[in-house]
Amino acid sequence: MNSSVTPTPSSTQAASSATPPVLAEAPAFSPLYQQIKDLILQGLRLDEWKPGEAIPSEIELATRYHVSQGTVRKAIDELAAENLLVRRQGKGTFVATHSEDHVQYRFLKLMPDQGSASEEGPAQRTVIECKRVRANAEVAKSLALRTGDSVLFVRRVLSFGGVPTILEDMWLPGAAFKNLTAEQMTTYQGPTYALFEKVFGVRMLRAEEKLKAVCPLPDQAKLLEVTPSTPLLSVERLAFTYNDAPIELRRCLYLTDTHHYRNDLN
Amino acid sequence: MNSSVTPTPSSTQAASSATPPVLAEAPAFSPLYQQIKDLILQGLRLDEWKPGEAIPSEIELATRYHVSQGTVRKAIDELAAENLLVRRQGKGTFVATHSEDHVQYRFLKLMPDQGSASEEGPAQRTVIECKRVRANAEVAKSLALRTGDSVLFVRRVLSFGGVPTILEDMWLPGAAFKNLTAEQMTTYQGPTYALFEKVFGVRMLRAEEKLKAVCPLPDQAKLLEVTPSTPLLSVERLAFTYNDAPIELRRCLYLTDTHHYRNDLN
C-alpha cells in the first residue's frame, strides 16, 4: 500500500549479517507518521504553503502520501504541538504565522504587574541603531557563522506609556537579512518577527533564553533613563528557524519595576 | 457499548425545548476520552495508584471503562503530556514522581553558566527558619486561604560548591503540612518536592513563576553573603496540585553571576 514511503528502514530486511557493527547507532526505526511529518516539514521549508495559508486537507495528504488519514493526523498533531501548524475545526489546518496570530508576541514573556498585556497595548519602538557590522567571536559562535562574517546589528528601545522599558540589541545573519533598514524597523506595524517573516521569509520557530540580574552600563542606563545602579533583567535570546538553525541573537535589558517576566512550568 | 460513560451529554437527547436558555453556556460537548481522563485523574487524586507505581494497562482500563483502547490511549496521552503520567514502552504507564524522576528538580531552571547541572551536583541546604505563622493578606490570597490562617514558613539557603546562591522563602498551607520540621527539611536527601510527595502526599503538578531583577534587603544580603547593591533575580513561584489548587508560595533570590535562569520558548 505504501509506494512513496516505507514504515521501517529495517523491518523488511532479511537478517543477513550476524554481527552488526558495534559502533553503529540503533537501527533508527522511524515510524511512518514521522516520515510524513518530515515531508510536510519539507513543504513548509520550501514555501509550498505560505504562513497564514491552509495546507491540504488530511484526506488529500493521506491520498498523496499513500497512507491512512490517521497517520497524517498524528504527523499534523505533532507539528501543531510545536506551533508550526494551527488546526481550526471545520476550516482546515493552517501554517502558523507571527502576523495574524491571535497569540501575537509569542516569545515576549514580559507582562505588566497589573492588568494584561492586551490592555497595555503594543510598545512604542525607537530604533537607536541599525547597521551592518562584522561578527565578533561570540556572536559568530551563537549564530553558527565565522568571526568577521557580515551581520546586521539593531539596537532599539521599547516603551510602554512613554516609559522606556526594554533595551534590545539584535544580531542577524547578513546573508538572510540583505536590506534591512532602520526605516522598516520603525514603520512596520506589528511584531518584529512578522516583519522578518513577510519581508525576508525568515520564520522564528523556537527560542532559548538565558536570564540574569544585572546593572546597566552607562550608555544602557541613559537609554533606559535609569541610574546605573538599577537592577535590570538581562535576557539573552537565541532564536531558531527550520533545521534548528540559529537565526537571531538578542540581548535585552528589561526594567522590571512595573513589569515581570512570566513563566509557566509543567 | 458504553455502560458507565456516555460520549456526549447532549447527543442522545431528543430535542424537546425549542428555545434553550439564552444565557446557558455552550452545551459543553465532552468527548469520551476526556471523561476517561477525568476518571484516571480521580484515581490519581484518591491515591488508587501511588507515585512511581504502574497504572493498569491500556487494555485493562479499556475493559474497565467499556471503551476502546484507542480512547484510553488518547486520555493517557494527554496526562503524559501534562507530566502526570510517564509512559515506558514494554513496561507500562507509571504515575509521575519527583523522587525517581530522571528529570529531578523539574521546576528548578537555574543552570551553571559553564557545564551542566548534573556535573555540579545537588545544592547544599541550610535551613534558616522553619516555623508556623499566620498568613498575611498577600500570602492568604495566593494560597486561597483566609488571612490569619495557619501556614508553615520556611527560609533556607542553597549553596553550590560552598557559595550561597539561592535564598528561598516558602509558605505552605498549615493543614496539608501538619508536622513539617526543620530537621526533615535538612536531613531529607533528594528534591524537596519528593519529600512533600512521600511524607505529606502532596504532589506539585505545575507552577507559575514571576521574575524580576531586584536588590536584596539587608538581611537577605547577609544570608547570601553579597552587598545590598548586588542585582539578584527574584523568582516568585506559585505551585499547584490537583484541581489547580495552589499549595505552595515560594519567593526566591538567585545570585546570577555564575548561573542563569534557562527558559525554552516554543
Add this chain to the structure above:
DNA sequence: CAGTGGTCTAGACCACTGG
C-alpha cells in the same frame, strides 16, 4: 449542504521489556 477537523471503534501487527 459539502467539506473540514475531531472522536471512536476493532483489529492487526511491531518494538521493547523482562522473566
Add this chain to the structure above:
DNA sequence: CAGTGGTCTAGACCACTGC
C-alpha cells in the same frame, strides 16, 4: 515467551464552518 506500549489501517459518525 507473554505482556506492555507504539504504529497503522479502514470505516463510521460527530461537531464546526461557511456557502
